Amino acid sequence: MILENFEELNSGQKNMFAKTCLRLLQTGFLARDKRDNKDMYYFLISYKKYFDEYFSIMNYEINLDRENGAVQLVHQDNSNVLRLNKEETVILLILRILYHQHLSDTSINDNIIISINELHEYYDSLELKKKINKTDLVKILRMYKKYNIIEPIGDITKSNSKIIIFPTVLLAINTSVINDVYDLVSRIEPTQGSEDDEEVN
Known part of the structure; x- marks a missing residue:
């Protein structure tokens, strides 16, 4: 499992992972071109497998639109509508x-x-x-x-x-x-x- 390798991340990366997860849970979306989203957006792309595995535990999935620079967090039973x-x-x-x-x-x-x-x-x-x-x-x-x-x-x-x-x-x-x-x-x-x-x- 990818999360078994989580300890290999440095403290800054772990903090960014936590910050990005929290933002997605709070807002449901990340926009690449929004100033306070940019770093989280590119971090998510770089470590998407970590995010996919983490959120799958809670029955969430990540929709990533690379062409337009947008991310959406969706619960598979639509409980976050x-x-x-x-x-x-x-x-x-x-x-x-x-x-x-x-x-x-x-x-x-x-x-x-x-x-x-x-x-x-x-x-x-x-x-x-x-x-x-x-x-x-x-x-x-x-x-x-x-x-x-x-x-x-x-x-x-x-x-x-x-x-x-x-x-x-x-x-x-x-x-x-x-x-x-x-x-x-x-x-x-x-x-x-x-x-x-x-x-x-």
Whole structure:
């Protein structure tokens, strides 16, 4: 077993292993291009067999998207699925759509960057009866920052501020077909006061 060789790691490597495991358990995602994720991302790649064996004991598996620089920790019986309310779900779907829309205009080495105002405008274009207010939007964006889906640039409370959307959004929504995402958005009923929860991996 690989973990039998764990003692061969030096103290710095052991600390990084523990730090990376904890971050994955807390957030479920690592983004290569997120400043405080980069070292953990590359460490995980270098010692992935250690992580695979460690997490398999707890019935977790690691999804690694090397091309886009994203990692997802998934429990095999979906016990770590995050329950989202309707507004949180809509924002996540919009982030996925805007990521796709900006991808063709962005260099392969550049991050996808949008304005918070652009996000708000897309939400309004859906013509849902219940509009999202600034306070709720900021709260949702802070949550997705915690889960390594986005990174605000500047003051997140200002509509002209920018946010980076990381490729982890591709793993957060369980489909690789963008038309499926558009379909999910189109099926959101414009009824006020619905608090149905959605599941997101």
